[in-house]
Amino acid sequence: MTDPVLHLLRTRPELAETAAFPFDFDVSRAYHVEDVHLASGASLEPIAGDDTGGTYFLSGGTAVLYASSEGDAVLVADSVTEALEMLVRLPGWCEGLTADLDEEELRAVVRACDDEAREEFAPDLDAERAALIAGLGLPDRPLTELLARAEAAAARTEPDHLLLNSAELCAYRLPDAYRMCLRDIVLGPARAALERMRADGGAAPADPVARAGMLRAAQFDRRADDLPLLRALLAAECAERTERHEERGLAAVLVALHGRDEDVPLLREATSGRVTDARGAVAWAQAEDASRYGQDPAAVTDLTWADLAHRQGLTGHARTALIRMLDDTGPDAVRLRELSRALEGIGDHAQAARAQFNLLSLQDTPTGRASEAYVLARLERRKGDLAAAGRALERARAAVGSGGPPPDERTAGWHRRGLGRLITEQHLELALAAAEAGDSDLAHTTMAHARTLLGLIAKESAKRLAPLSGRAAWAVAALRKPRP
Incomplete structure (x- = not known):
C-alpha cells in the first residue's frame, strides 16, 4: 500500500x-x-x-x-x-x-x-x-x-x-552518536539476569548463552558476595562440557580469584589440573585475568560481542558490527581471517567473501594462497557466484601446481596432506552446484579438474570424498557436454 x-x-x-x-x-x-x-x-x-x-x-x-x-x-x-x-x-x-x-x-x-x-x-x-x-x-x-x-x-x-x-x-x-553500541545491547539483558540471580539466589540458567552473558556482566561488575553464584555458573559450565572453553575459563578465573580451599576440586576440573591449591588458584587467576579478561568492557574485542550477539539471536546486530569492522580493516591478515570466519558463521557469505578476497591478496606463499583460495571458492559458491568460485579454485590449483611440478618446494606433497583433500572437495562441490544450476561448461570443466585431483590425493582422502564424488559425477553426466 x-x-x-x-x-x-x-x-x-x-x-x-x-x-x-x-x-x-x-x-x-x-x-x-x-x-x-x-x-x-x-x-x-x-x-x-x-x-x-x-x-x-x-x-x-x-x-x-x-x-x-x-x-x-x-x-x-x-x-x-x-x-x-x-x-x-x-x-x-x-x-x-x-x-x-x-x-x-x-x-x-x-x-x-x-x-x-x-x-x-x-x-x-x-x-x-x-x-x-x-x-x-x-x-x-x-x-x-x-x-x-x-x-x-x-x-x-x-x-x-x-x-x-x-x-x-x-x-x-x-x-x-547514532551508531549502536553492541556491547551494551548484548550486556543489557545479561546485567538484568545477573541482578535477579543476586537478589533471589536462584540456580544458574540451563541456557549456555544466558550463562555466557551473565559471566561477562559479572566480569565487569565484581562483588565480594558473588562467590556462590559464580560457583553455580562454573559448575554449570563444567557439567555442560561444550566446546566453548572461553566461558568456562572466565568462570574459573572469577571463582579462583576468591582463593577458597573448598573451590579447588571444581577449579581443578575446570582447568584440567592446572589449579591444585588455593594459593596457586589465585596466582593463576590473576595472570589469566591480566592477560585475557580484565574489568574494562572496552578492552574486549568487538568480535567477542558479535559472537555473543549472534548466539543470542541478534544476527542483524552482529552482522552490522562485523561489516563496520571489515570496512575499517586494512591489510591485517589476522583480523581479515577472523572476520571472514565470523561472517561465514552468521551466514553472510557475500561479506565473508569480501574479507576472504582481501585476505587472499595478502598471502605471500603458495601454500597460503592455496589455503585461502579454496576457502574463497567455498564462500563464492555459497553466495551464489559460481563463476567467481571457479576463478578462486583456479588460483588454488595454480598455487600448488596441480598436474605439474609444485611452484615452490614448500608445497611439495600438498596432495598427500589435508590441503589436497580440501581443494578437491571444493572442486566436487562446485561441479555439483554448477550442474544443479545448469551451467554445463563450468560443471564439466570443474569435474575434469576434480578427477585429476582425485588421482593425486591420498587414497584415504579420495575414499572419504567418494559419496560426494559420485553425486557430482552423476549430476554432471546428466548435462550435455559443452561443444569444443
Whole structure:
C-alpha cells in the first residue's frame, strides 16, 4: 500500500513542485547515484531526491532512509508523512537545532533561519509551507516532539536500515552518536539476569548463552558476595562440557580469584589440573585475568560481542558490527581471517567473501594462497557466484601446481596432506552446484579438474570424498557436454 502523502505528491503536481522547492524533496528525482541495498535484505525503494544528489528511500516498506551522494545514510522517519512534516517544519536550512532546546527556543531558531531563507531564495516561504501542510494533511506536532522523533529514528538506523554499496559491499557512514553500541545491547539483558540471580539466589540458567552473558556482566561488575553464584555458573559450565572453553575459563578465573580451599576440586576440573591449591588458584587467576579478561568492557574485542550477539539471536546486530569492522580493516591478515570466519558463521557469505578476497591478496606463499583460495571458492559458491568460485579454485590449483611440478618446494606433497583433500572437495562441490544450476561448461570443466585431483590425493582422502564424488559425477553426466 502506497503511503498517502507519497501518493499525493505523485498525483498532485502543484504539491510535488512545492515539496521540491523550497523543501528539497523532489519525487521526480527518485533515483540514487549508485546501486545500493540493505544489509538486512529488506525492501528498498527510492522515492525522492534533493539538490545535492542525495536520495530518500522507503526502507523496509514504510520507514524513510536518507542517503547522501557522499556515502552517508541515516533513518529520518518512520513514515513519509513524518518525514515531510520534519522537512517542512524543521527544514534543512535550519542550523543549530539541538535536543536541549525547549519549544520556544526551537521556534526562535526556525524563525531566524526562515528569515534568511526568505531573503536569499524563498520569498513566499510562509504561503508555500501553509499550502503544503494543508495539501498533504500534515499534523501539527510540537517542534520538540518532531526533533525527538528525528533523533530516535536516527538511533534506529542500525541494524535494520544499514545501507550497503552493492558493488563493493561497504556500508554507508553513520554519525558515531547514532551508531549502536553492541556491547551494551548484548550486556543489557545479561546485567538484568545477573541482578535477579543476586537478589533471589536462584540456580544458574540451563541456557549456555544466558550463562555466557551473565559471566561477562559479572566480569565487569565484581562483588565480594558473588562467590556462590559464580560457583553455580562454573559448575554449570563444567557439567555442560561444550566446546566453548572461553566461558568456562572466565568462570574459573572469577571463582579462583576468591582463593577458597573448598573451590579447588571444581577449579581443578575446570582447568584440567592446572589449579591444585588455593594459593596457586589465585596466582593463576590473576595472570589469566591480566592477560585475557580484565574489568574494562572496552578492552574486549568487538568480535567477542558479535559472537555473543549472534548466539543470542541478534544476527542483524552482529552482522552490522562485523561489516563496520571489515570496512575499517586494512591489510591485517589476522583480523581479515577472523572476520571472514565470523561472517561465514552468521551466514553472510557475500561479506565473508569480501574479507576472504582481501585476505587472499595478502598471502605471500603458495601454500597460503592455496589455503585461502579454496576457502574463497567455498564462500563464492555459497553466495551464489559460481563463476567467481571457479576463478578462486583456479588460483588454488595454480598455487600448488596441480598436474605439474609444485611452484615452490614448500608445497611439495600438498596432495598427500589435508590441503589436497580440501581443494578437491571444493572442486566436487562446485561441479555439483554448477550442474544443479545448469551451467554445463563450468560443471564439466570443474569435474575434469576434480578427477585429476582425485588421482593425486591420498587414497584415504579420495575414499572419504567418494559419496560426494559420485553425486557430482552423476549430476554432471546428466548435462550435455559443452561443444569444443
